[in-house]
Amino acid sequence: MELGSVLQFLENKTILVTGATGYLAKIFVEKILRVQPNVKKLYLLLRAVDAKSARERLHHEVIGKELFKVIREKHGASLHSFISEKVTPVPGDISYEELGVKDCSLKDEMWREIDVVLNFAATTNFDERYDVALGINTLGALHVLNFAKKCVNVKMLVHVSTAYVCGEDAGLIMEQPYHMGMAKRGDDKVDINFEKKMVQDKLNQLVLEDVPEKEITSAMKDLGIERARRFGWPNTYVFTKAMGEMLVVNFKDDLPVLIIRPTMVASTYKEPFPGWIEGLRTIDSIIVGYGIGKVSCFISGPQATLDVIPADMVVNAITVAMVASAKQHPENVYHLGSSLRNPVKFSNLHDFSFRYFSENPWINKEGEVVKIGRGTVFSSMSKFYTYMTIRYLLPLKALQLFNTLLFKRYQDVYTVLDRKAKLVMRLVDLYKPYVFFEGIFDDMNAEKLRIASRETCPEANDFDFDPISIDWEDYMMNVHIPGLVKYVIK
Numbered sequence: 001m002e003l004g005s006v007l008q009f010l011e012n013k014t015i016l017v018t019g020a021t022g023y024l025a026k027i028f029v030e031k032i033l034r035v036q037p038n039v040k041k042l043y044l045l046l047r048a049v050d051a052k053s054a055r056e057r058l059h060h061e062v063i064g065k066e067l068f069k070v071i072r073e074k075h076g077a078s079l080h081s082f083i084s085e086k087v088t089p090v091p092g093d094i095s096y097e098e099l100g101v102k103d104c105s106l107k108d109e110m111w112r113e114i115d116v117v118l119n120f121a122a123t124t125n126f127d128e129r130y131d132v133a134l135g136i137n138t139l140g141a142l143h144v145l146n147f148a149k150k151c152v153n154v155k156m157l158v159h160v161s162t163a164y165v166c167g168e169d170a171g172l173i174m175e176q177p178y179h180m181g182m183a184k185r186g187d188d189k190v191d192i193n194f195e196k197k198m199v200q201d202k203l204n205q206l207v208l209e210d211v212p213e214k215e216i217t218s219a220m221k222d223l224g225i226e227r228a229r230r231f232g233w234p235n236t237y238v239f240t241k242a243m244g245e246m247l248v249v250n251f252k253d254d255l256p257v258l259i260i261r262p263t264m265v266a267s268t269y270k271e272p273f274p275g276w277i278e279g280l281r282t283i284d285s286i287i288v289g290y291g292i293g294k295v296s297c298f299i300s301g302p303q304a305t306l307d308v309i310p311a312d313m314v315v316n317a318i319t320v321a322m323v324a325s326a327k328q329h330p331e332n333v334y335h336l337g338s339s340l341r342n343p344v345k346f347s348n349l350h351d352f353s354f355r356y357f358s359e360n361p362w363i364n365k366e367g368e369v370v371k372i373g374r375g376t377v378f379s380s381m382s383k384f385y386t387y388m389t390i391r392y393l394l395p396l397k398a399l400q401l402f403n404t405l406l407f408k409r410y411q412d413v414y415t416v417l418d419r420k421a422k423l424v425m426r427l428v429d430l431y432k433p434y435v436f437f438e439g440i441f442d443d444m445n446a447e448k449l450r451i452a453s454r455e456t457c458p459e460a461n462d463f464d465f466d467p468i469s470i471d472w473e474d475y476m477m478n479v480h481i482p483g484l485v486k487y488v489i490k
Contacts, residue, residue, distance in 0.1 A: 001327060002327070002452070003320070003324060007036050009322070010036040010039050013039055014040045014113040014116075015039070015117075016147075017118050019094075019121030019122060020045055021046060021047075021061045023279055024160065024265065027276075028319075030067050031271065031316075033083075035459075035462065042087050043090050045090045046091060046092070047092070048089075048092075063083055068272075069273075091103075094140035094144055095143070097143055098143070098146075098147060114148075116154070116156055117144060118157075119144040122160070126236065126430045127225055129217055129220035130223045130236055131200075131203060133236045137240035137243070138243040138244045145251060145255070156258060157257045158322060160262070160318070162261055162262065162263075163263045164238045166439060167234060167242075172340075175331075175334060175445045177259060178242055179249060180192075183231040184231060185232025186232070190231055192243050224236030235430055259333045260318055262337065263309050263337030264337075265311050266281070266284075266308045268310055268311050269311075269312050274479045275480065275482055277484060284484055287481060296375050297387065298346070299381070299435050301436045301438070304345065304435060304436060304437060305339045305343045307337040307437075309337050313336070316463040317336050319463055320453050321334055323457075324449055331445040335442060335446060337441045337443060337467070338467035340440050341443070341466075347377075350375070353481065354372065354374055355477065360485075381428075381436075384428065399417065
């Protein structure tokens with residue numbers, strides 16, 4: 001298969017990007033504007049009440065970020081006119097049909113002009129409210145698809161999912177689509193219409209009973225986890241993303257669809273500069289917690305593989321896959337990760353974190369150096385639960401008894417400690433499937449794309465997404481962890 005020029009493909013294209021304030025979406029927008037200023041137009045869907053609010057979000061949460069400093073330096077005083085010409089902020093929300101776009105003339109213009117639709121919008125909280133996650137990750141995917149199908153010149157829809165829609169599968173996990181109703185466990189079929197109705201009925205019941213909003217949120221979170229685990233997914237996030245894929249695959253009709261499944265997305269590897277990150281992702285919370293002295297123990301299987309991929313590599317792969325789709329390349333599901341071709345172990349992450357923070361210790365708010373030890377590594381959940389019981393839960397039970405005997409004198413102390421212990425156990429329960437994950441993501445489709453790019457694309461080096469090139473020690477010690485520290489302290 002011959003790809004040809006990526007830049008030529010992007011020239012004069014009109015692209016819709018949903019979830020435009022999100023991490024990957026911003027990196028995609030920056031890349032396109034930087035490497036192909038002759039792109040015709042980028043419509044950026046932003047959750048906002050009106051055009052003014054959308055413009056403000058564009059400038060404060062997208063263009064104004066450090067990520068765009070290379071573009072700012074390149075255009076100087078003409079940046080504002082360049083952005084005004086190339087970027088149109090669109091107030092809307094994928095939770096609604098027609099993406100919640102109220103401006104009819106703008107909507108008609110988009111349907112006439114758009115060539116490519118990219119859906120980056122998602123809520124990535126593992127225990128998000130079920131109604132919220134269903135609205136964005138599942139039904140939102142269908143709304144984006146339906147909007148794309150109304151675009152008269154549309155060439156494709158790119159749906160960004162996650163590799164972890166696989167649930168807790170082990171072994172080699174293939175790049176295959178999810179078909180409607182497929183469950184990971186049991187004989188029951190996933191009925192999305194039933195899930196939608198059940199959520200609405202539950203919400204109506206809670207409102208009718210005048211349940212406080214905080215308790216409604218808690219109930220919706222619990223419901224999401226309960227439904228996910230019933231069908232074999234570990235959390236609400238990956239369950240609702242899997243259902244989103246089902247809808248896209250089932251209702252795409254003749255529209256070419258690409259499903260992009262990155263693994264754990266980390267900071268930028270090279271572009272527009274190394275180490276840019278926004279938000280703390282799965283492994284990042286552990287690294288930062290360890291560095292500031294809040295995390296003293298780790299949980300991981302002895303041979304557990306950490307599947308990480310830098311964000312700019314994901315964006316490069318998406319862009320090249322778009323070109324391949326335009327050339328009628330048959331593959332439509334891509335795993336973007338490192339576990340098959342260049343794996344790194346959780347034990348390596350522990351070692352990198354210890355070495356980095358030993359050499360570059362964290363300075364706390366009082367100006368004191370935070371000293372870290374190697375910490376304790378638990379190779380099984382049973383060992384961790386034993387540790388928690390002896391170190392925290394039994395003393396907490398003793399405090400509860402002591403507090404009762406002293407007529408609740410220490411109730412405030414007990415309440416705070418009890419809440420913290422429950423939070424830790426809930427977080428461990430949510431992250432458990434990933435620290436003991438035994439799957440390896442096959443990336444044959446992505447590898448075919450890399451080969452075609454190297455052989456037939458003149459800009460292959462500028463759109464590199466080969467994880468083999470990553471030196472994990474150098475990347476973690478000199479790029480990713482320093483980037484995390486910079487993000488946390490600013």
